[in-house]
Amino acid sequence: xxxxxxxxxxKGAAELEIALPKSTYHIGETVEGEVLIRGGKVRQxxxxxxxxxxxxxxxxxxxRSHTLGTITVSQSFSIEPKEEKTMSFQLRIPTExxxxxxxxxxxxxxxxxxxxxxxxxxxxxxxxxxxxxxxLI
Numbered sequence: 391x392x393x394x395x396x397x398x399x400x401k402g403a404a405e406l407e408i409a410l411p412k413s414t415y416h417i418g419e420t421v422e423g424e425v426l427i428r429g430g431k432v433r434q435x436x437x438x439x440x441x442x443x444x445x446x447x448x449x450x451x452x453x454r455s456h457t458l459g460t461i462t463v464s465q466s467f468s469i470e471p472k473e474e475k476t477m478s479f480q481l482r483i484p485t486e487x488x489x490x491x492x493x494x495x496x497x498x499x500x501x502x503x504x505x506x507x508x509x510x511x512x513x514x515x516x517x518x519x520x521x522x523x524x525x526l527i
Contacts (some may be wrong), residue, residue: 430469
């Protein structure tokens with residue numbers, strides 16, 4: 391019972407991690423990756439798993455983030471203690487994406503939504519480059 395209570399605050403709770411095959415992508419390219427979810431010490435009900443493409447900016451010491459794309463990788467499911475689940479995702483980098491500068495960074499985040507509990511997340515920075523192709527499919 392104590393473990394279930396502690397899991398709501400992140401101790402012994404389910405965790406997730408993003409796995410990307412590379413770190414550099416072009417504007418308009420589709421990021422294909424996986425989200426690995428590891429069960430904690432107790433069974434938990436997961437509401438959903440989301441993946442976001444985010445632009446982070448640091449202006450005058452103030453950090454801001456803007457979500458440029460979101461997909462839901464999975465809807466509600468249960469994860470047992472120590473169980474591992476892998477879910478694939480595809481998320482396209484929008485063609486309107488600006489090239490990064492010294493104050494800008496792009497990253498992919500994943501978020502594990504657990505009702506009434508600490509929501510775990512992971513963040514992987516990526517390099518975004520201009521696409522030299524005129525026609526993106």
